Amino acid sequence: MTIQTVSTNTSYGGVQGVYRHASQATGTDMVFSVYVPPHGDGAKLPVVWYLSGLTCTHANVTEKGEFRKACAELGLIFVAPDTSPRGPDVPGDANNAYDFGLGAGFYVDATEAPFARNYRMWSYVTDELPKLVAGNFPVDAKRQSVMGHSMGGHGALTVALRNPHRYRAASAFAPIVAPSQVPWGIKALTGYLGPNKAAWRSHDTVALIEDGAKYSGFLVDVGEADNFLKEQLKPELLQAACNKANIPLTLRRQPGYDHSYYFISTFMSDHLHWHAERLKG
């Protein structure tokens, strides 16, 4: 598995890189970013996966997430994948909407035509890319965690709930916690997985918890001035599900913050410290 270096820049004594590779999972070229903090020769470092939201590529968090200072101080590798396959032959939303298709893979393996060939973002972020990153960067595969924003918060929580032994920590900024119950999720899950809602449950955080999935605990921040809070995010559903299942949830409602990277970057260091604590040793 070879990767092509798109760019590298020194930052906080480490290296911020952007890389491209031919993905077997999606059948397309995929671009991702990796920040490797300063480290000693031969060291193996913990890795934090960051799953981005609708309309994003690797670039949004890489350029606006303000994660590098904390990652350098804490010795964390930070990986940011793209959010969907891309290319001239990849089908998108019929009306070019932002919430389905390109930039909106929802971290599922599609079963429905014409999306099933390329939209395999679950396999990409949980299998293919971890192997590629482990083979090319100084990663300690026993110390991984995952975080994400909005659609990527949904991805992070579902990835963690379904792989609790691989991801030692999981957190989210403004996650979609119950995609089966909100417009963004209903559109995406119908399009990628079909109308049978039973097939959606393994890609829905609240449904996974209702169905018995366990996790050591989540940190979730939401902005009280987030325009998507009431219709699309519904953190109260996650709170209720976690309470019922005895899953520890630190849910922080941040006054004045919206859905943007101004919000994410404000609390990024908090999240990385929370991850680092759980990735020790």
Ligand SMILES: N[C@@H](CCC(=O)N[C@@H](CSC=O)C(=O)NCC(=O)O)C(=O)O
């Ligand atoms: N209509 C908006 C919606 C796009 C948007 O807000 N995207 C968010 C993620 S939303 C949930 O997954 C985002 O991260 N955007 C990128 C950014 O850099 O802010 C629009 O198209 O603008």
